[in-house]
Amino acid sequence: MNNKKIIAMMMTLSMLAAAFAGCLGGDDDDPEPIVEEWTLTPAADVASVFVTSDWDPIIPNLNAGEMCDAILSAMTKTDEREVVVDFTRGYYTSSQGVIGATGSAMISDALDLNMAGTRVAVQSGTTSDLWAADNLPLATIVAYADFPSVTASVSNGDADYAMGDSPVLALAGDLMVTFSDETFGIAVDDGDSELLAAINVAITAVIDSGEYDLIFGAWFDGAVVLTDDTDANTATSYPMATEGSRLAHVLETGNLRFCSDTSYP
Structure with a gap:
């Protein structure tokens, strides 16, 4: 697991340890805020719980509301995904890469793969898959349901090249090229402004405290590269949980459930 998912998991555990306490609001004289005659009864702590989901149904699983509260699975922030989910500020900046058999x-250049007879392996539904479909019309794109099958296809001769997130591909072979810088975010259900704000403030706290740099340095070589994609709409203070919201459920149960494709390194 020596890859970018480590930083997401470690950062999440760190921010949950203390930061979500800010969502409770109030003060020493009013430890349990009352909102419209509803009393929030929070758990003592909030823990992250990772729930396994295949990649293709991971957004529908989030939107259904039964399996998880958010997605933490190296998901690139794209305009297409923003139609059905809301993303937090970025927590990791990566790039696409290519390895060869x-x-x-x-x-x-990745565009050199656009040749008839060239077999390029990608994981179905990922930004690699979408990029290949848009830019490599002459190549044969072989899409797999999980990432281990992508790298295996290069090893066993079923594909000439594999395309994917460069830090992960580098674990399977030497990178030929990198391209298309991308930012990963945590996804929440479309319109869930409370949970989005709470996680955004927590991420910012981890970054501003310097803890992000320490976590990054423990697992990766080189300087931290993190695109700051915050804007005027990015929350800077914790929201008050309202009755029936996912944030209220997280605080009351003490569990923040993340859908994650655990087949991805």
Whole structure:
């Protein structure tokens, strides 16, 4: 697990340890805020719970509201996904990359793969899959349901090249090229402004405290590269949980459930 998901998991555990206490509001004289005659009865602590989901149904599983409260699964923030989910500020900046099978010709640009007869493996529904569909019309795109099958296809000769997140691909082979910088965010259900605000403030607290840099340095080489994509709409203070909201459920149960494709490294 020496890859980018470590930083997401460690950061989440860190921010949940203390930061979500800010959602409770009030003061020493009013420890349990009352909202419209409803009393929030929070658990003593909030823990992160990772719930396994395949990649293709991961957004529908979030939107259904039964399996998880948010998605934490190396999900790139895209305009298309923003139609059905809301993303937090970025927590990791990555890029796409390409590795090749033994004997495959070296390339200097990902567009060099756009040749008839060139087999390119990707994970179905990922930004690699979408990029390949848009930019490699001549190549044969082979989409797999899980990422281990993508890298295995290069090893066993079923594909000439594999495309995916460069830090993860680098675990399976030497990167030929990198391209398309991308930012990962935590996804919440579309319109869930309370949980979005709470997680945004928690992420910011971890980054501003310097703890993010420490976590990054413990697992990765080189300087921290994190795109600051906050704007005027990014919350800077914890919201008050309202009755029946997912944030209220998280605080009362003490569990913040993350859907995650655990087949991804």
